[in-house]
Amino acid sequence: MTQDFEGEFDFTIGKTIKYSFSDGFKDCIEYKYFVNGVIHKGCLINNDSKIVPLNTFFKVKYSKKDPSISIINFKEQIRDSTEIVKAGFKLRSTTH
Numbered sequence: 001m002t003q004d005f006e007g008e009f010d011f012t013i014g015k016t017i018k019y020s021f022s023d024g025f026k027d028c029i030e031y032k033y034f035v036n037g038v039i040h041k042g043c044l045i046n047n048d049s050k051i052v053p054l055n056t057f058f059k060v061k062y063s064k065k066d067p068s069i070s071i072i073n074f075k076e077q078i079r080d081s082t083e084i085v086k087a088g089f090k091l092r093s094t095t096h
Contacts, residue, residue, distance in 0.1 A: 016040070
């Protein structure tokens with residue numbers, strides 16, 4: 001899918017969820033993110049063959065016109081749990 005960010009765009013946080021193949025040959029990393037409480041999913045072909053860990057949070061750029069159009073930035077990992085929760089994700093409690 002061509003990333004069309006013509007016009008306005010915004011940022012949120014996405015979580016890597018699984019590896020797949022986009023065309024049977026190229027590695028694709030699937031991710032999910034929320035916009036206005038609605039879950040969206042995306043897939044980015046990993047041309048660099050870098051290992052990107054699953055269940056990790058990164059910055060996502062999405063189209064305000066069509067929030068299903070997005071691209072995840074693997075260079076901008078998000079570790080702040082407050083930001084992650086504000087983006088719509090629930091974190092598991094580590095207390096027993």
